[in-house]
Each structure stands twice: as structure tokens, then as C-alpha cells.
Amino acid sequence: xxxxxxxxxxxxxxxxxxxxxxxxxxxxxxxxxxxxxxxxxxxxxxxxxxxxxxxxxxxxxxxxxxxxxxxxxxxxxxxxxxxxxxxxxxxxxxxxxxxxxxxxxxxxxxxxxxxxxxxxxxxxxxxxxxxxxxxxxxxxxxxxxxxxxxxxxxxxxxxxxxxxxxxxxxxxxxxxxxxxxxxxxxxxxxxxxxxxxxxxxxxxxxxxxxxxxxxxxxxxxxxxxxxxxxxxxxxxxxxxxxxxxxxxxxxxxxxxxxxxxxxxxxxxxxxxxxxxxxxxxxxxxxxxxxxxxxxxxxxxxxxxxxxxxxxxxxxxxxxxxxxxxxxxxxxxxxxxxxxxxxxxxxxxxxxxxxxxxxxxxxxxxxxxxxxxxxxxxxxxxxxxxxxxxxxxxxxxxxxxxxxx
Numbered sequence: 001x002x003x004x005x006x007x008x009x010x011x012x013x014x015x016x017x018x019x020x021x022x023x024x025x026x027x028x029x030x031x032x033x034x035x036x037x038x039x040x041x042x043x044x045x046x047x048x049x050x051x052x053x054x055x056x057x058x059x060x061x062x063x064x065x066x067x068x069x070x071x072x073x074x075x076x077x078x079x080x081x082x083x084x085x086x087x088x089x090x091x092x093x094x095x096x097x098x099x100x101x102x103x104x105x106x107x108x109x110x111x112x113x114x115x116x117x118x119x120x121x122x123x124x125x126x127x128x129x130x131x132x133x134x135x136x137x138x139x140x141x142x143x144x145x146x147x148x149x150x151x152x153x154x155x156x157x158x159x160x161x162x163x164x165x166x167x168x169x170x171x172x173x174x175x176x177x178x179x180x181x182x183x184x185x186x187x188x189x190x191x192x193x194x195x196x197x198x199x200x201x202x203x204x205x206x207x208x209x210x211x212x213x214x215x216x217x218x219x220x221x222x223x224x225x226x227x228x229x230x231x232x233x234x235x236x237x238x239x240x241x242x243x244x245x246x247x248x249x250x251x252x253x254x255x256x257x258x259x260x261x262x263x264x265x266x267x268x269x270x271x272x273x274x275x276x277x278x279x280x281x282x283x284x285x286x287x288x289x290x291x292x293x294x295x296x297x298x299x300x301x302x303x304x305x306x307x308x309x310x311x312x313x314x315x316x317x318x319x320x321x322x323x324x325x326x327x328x329x330x331x332x333x334x335x336x337x338x339x340x341x342x343x344x345x346x347x348x349x350x351x352x353x354x355x356x357x358x359x360x361x362x363x364x365x366x367x368x369x370x371x372x373x374x375x376x377x378x379x380x381x382x383x384x385x386x387x388x389x390x391x392x393x394x395x396x397x398x399x400x401x402x403x404x
Contacts, residue, residue: 015051018043022051023060023387026079027205031064033076052079060085081105081387087140088386089133089150089188090379092195095120095170095222099375100132102140102147105387107206107380111139112372120171122181130185149189151382152178153198153374155223157241163192166240170222191382194236195374196243199332199367200227201234202380205387208330208365215328216320217367218245220313220335224266228324245316246270252311253349256304257281268312271335277305292338306341313342314349321354321362332367339366 021041026032032040038048055061064080083106090101094117102111113135117128129152137147156168163179165171179190193201200217203209209217209229217227224246228235236242246266252258258268258277267273271288278286278294281301286294294302317329336342350359367373 018047018051019055020389022048023055023081026061027081027387028210031078031080033078035076037079058085083108084144085146086148086386087145088148088379088382089136090375090377090382091129091132091150091152092374092378093117093125093129093152093154098125098128098132099372100129100136101372101375101379102136102145103376103379103383105383107202107376107383109372109376110143110145111136112375113139120173122173122176122178125171126178126181126185129182133186147188148386149191149382150182150186151191151193151198151378151380151385152182153193153195153378153381154178155195155225157239157244158192158194158197159240160191160193160197160236163190165192189382191385193378193381194225194240194243195377196225196227197234197236198381199374199377200229201384202377203227203330204229204232204234205384206380208363208367209328212326212328214324215326215330216324217330217332218317218320219333219367220269220331221271221333223270225333226320230324245320248316248319250312250315250319252308253315253352254311256308257301258305258308258312265312265316269309269335274305274309274335278302281305288335289337292341295338295341303341306338307345310342310345311349313346315353317346317350317364318353318359321350321358325358326362328363328365330365330367332373336366 022037025037025040034045034048034052038045052061056063059082061079062082064078066075066077083104085105087102087104087110090103092099097117098115100113101109103109113132115128115132118124133150154165154168155170156173157166158164159166163177165173165176165178167174179192183190196217196219199219203217209215213232215229219225226243226245228243247264249262250265250268251260251262274291275286275288278291291302291306295306320329347364
């Protein structure tokens with residue numbers, strides 16, 4: 001049986017792809033001349049002029065400072081993105097709260113809002129997200145903002161193409177069409193993604209990973225999450241569940257106070273696991289947020305516990321480095337409160353176990369986005385999608401139009 005012949009792309013499809021490539025290249029370089037843009041994209045100077053003209057008229061692209069010319073003559077004008085041209089909402093949904101951000105197209109925060117989440121029923125979450133975006137609109141009153149869409153990050157296995165939560169153990173959700181539910185309420189395009197994948201995607205476009213083709217984001221907190229970026233794109237796996245790294249098995253190399261038997265990484269280094277182990281060692285209830293202060297105060301069993309946790313983290317990092325050979329690993333999440341005690345052991349163990357020179361020159365950095373990082377990551381997801389798929393005409397609703 002003959003396979004159907006693929007249909008050739010039409011003129012408008014080719015134009016849209018080229019427009020998207022132009023915006024992506026300008027964003028990647030920050031500032032670039034039309035001549036260099038034509039050379040990089042293998043398009044004629046006339047084509048670049050035709051493709052950028054509508055963006056200049058719309059205001060998404062601006063002519064920036066004059067560049068330098070290697071020869072005598074007219075200096076080139078550099079093109080740049082006007083990141084304040086439009087804005088996006090980003091929402092991180094947790095089991096106890098909704099954290100929301102309004103950002104520009106460079107994931108720079110314009111307004112932040114956080115509100116308690118009374119329960120994680122689907123309707124409650126939808127209503128809370130809608131209320132959070134309304135609060136952001138109110139906070140941004142008087143500013144020239146035009147929301148293009150909403151990015152939502154949720155813990156669990158997500159079908160990002162359909163915007164459906166396939167499974168969330170934390171929420172008790174199965175096959176929840178969250179993008180459809182929110183889109184119907186807000187009248188805006190909605191992107192839904194696993195929370196760590198959203199953070200990784202945002203870092204790829206706007207954060208530490210912007211200049212790296214392959215990097216990892218490892219987060220510690222209620223659980224352990226992993227975002228994998230390969231060739232500049234988030235790797236999700238065929239079923240959307242890639243990155244459930246907390247369920248891999250590890251053990252400290254020379255345990256001080258931890259059980260020496262192998263156990264999952266999440267049962268070793270998550271907030272709940274560390275709090276439970278600390279409570280057992282001290283004979284009283286201890287919260288994860290107290291561990292750093294207890295170690296600072298010289299509580300030796302807590303120092304030893306965090307050193308063991310650092311060893312486990314180092315074992316996990318060495319596994320990732322040996323498999324992926326990334327140029328960058330970003331560590332994030334609230335579980336890094338006690339990083340001065342965790343990271344030295346983690347780095348030492350990583351150096352000991354990484355194969356050959358795979359860890360040489362690899363950057364290990366702490367996520368610097370602060371408490372708003374998760375919501376900013378969700379907003380960055382939406383901003384990145386817009387920049388990747390930017391075409392003319394652009395559709396951006398002023399505040400007070402669409403979704404209120």
C-alpha cells in the first residue's frame with residue numbers, strides 16, 4: 001500500500017514559519033542586524049525586510065541601537081524585541097495556594113498575587129485561578145498591559161498539547177481538561193504544563209538555560225521534580241511523564257544517621273521525608289523549614305542528616321550527569337532552604353561518582369528567581385510559546401477586554 005504523499009506547505013504557512021523563525025532569532029541574540037539575520041536564517045535581505053516590516057509596524061520589534069560595521073560606510077541598525085508590547089498571566093497551582101504573576105514577554109514581573117486554595121476540587125481550582133487573574137488585572141490598572149494568554153503549572157503528568165492533567169497524585173486528579181475549563185472562563189488561550197517542565201521551558205528562553213542546548217532543572221520540596229531540556233526543547237517523553245526522578249532509588253555513600261538501605265530519592269530528600277527523619281532523631285515534631293536554623297544552632301544530628309541528604313542528592317546528580325552529560329544543572333524549590341549544608345556534600349559526591357570528565361566545566365547553579373519563580377515559570381511558558389509562534393496579526397486584548 002502506497003503511503004500518502006505529504007502535502008506541500010502553502011505560501012501562508014511558509015510565511016508564518018519564517019515569521020516565527022525571525023522572532024526566535026531576534027530573541028536569542030537580543031540585538032541583531034537585518035544582514036546577520038538573513039545570513040543566519042538563509043533568507044534574502046529583501047525577505048527579512050518583508051518579514052520584519054509588519055512586526056515593526058505592530059510594535060513587537062523595534063529598531064535598537066546602531067551596530068558596528070567592519071568597513072567604512074553606513075552602520076547597521078539592530079533589531080530587538082519590545083518585550084513590553086504584550087503580557088501574559090502565569091499561575092502555579094499548589095495544594096494549598098494559587099500563586100499568580102503578570103509578566104511581560106521577557107518573563108519580567110509586573111504584578112504578583114497569592115491566595116489560599118481551600119481545596120483541590122476542579123471547580124475550586126478554576127474559580128481560584130480566575131479570581132487570581134482578576135486580582136492581577138486590578139493591580140495592573142493604569143499600566144499599559146495587554147494579556148495574550150495564560151500559562152498554568154501543575155504537579156503531575158500533563159498532556160501539554162491537549163492541556164489535560166492526565167494524573168496528579170497530589171490533587172487526586174485523573175484526566176482533567178484544565179485548559180478547556182479555564183479558557184471557557186477567561187476567553188484567553190491557556191497552556192497547561194507540569195510545574196517543573198514549565199520552569200525548565202522558562203529557563204530555556206529567559207533564564208539560566210538561555211545559552212545552553214542541554215540542561216536539567218532539579219527541584220526539591222514536597223517532592224522531587226526533574227525538567228529535561230535537550231536541543232533547546234523540553235523532553236516530556238511519549239506519554240508526558242518524563243522527569244519523575246524522585247522515584248529512582250538511592251542511598252547515602254557512608255550514612256551518618258540515615259537508614260543505609262536503598263530507598264527512593266523522594267523518601268530521602270523531600271521536605272516531608274527530611275522533617276520526619278529530623279522528628280525521629282530529635283524526639284519531637286520538626287518542620288522542614290526549621291532544619292537550616294537547627295543546623296546553624298549546632299544541632300549535630302541535623303547537620304549529619306543534611307549531610308546524608310546531600311550525599312543522596314550527589315548520587316542522584318551523578319546519575320543524571322552520567323546519562324545526559326548536561327552543560328548546566330539548575331537546582332530549585334523550597335527544599336533548598338538548607339542549601340549551605342546540602343550542596344557541599346552533593347558537589348563532593350557528584351565529583352566522586354561522575355564518569356570521566358563529564359562533570360568538568362558543568363555549571364551547578366541555584367535558581368535565582370525567588371518565591372515567585374514558579375508563577376514566573378508558568379508565565380514564561382506562555383510568553384515563550386507566543387514568541388515561538390509569533391505571526392501577524394497579533395491578538396492581544398487590552399486589560400478590561402476579554403476574560404472579565
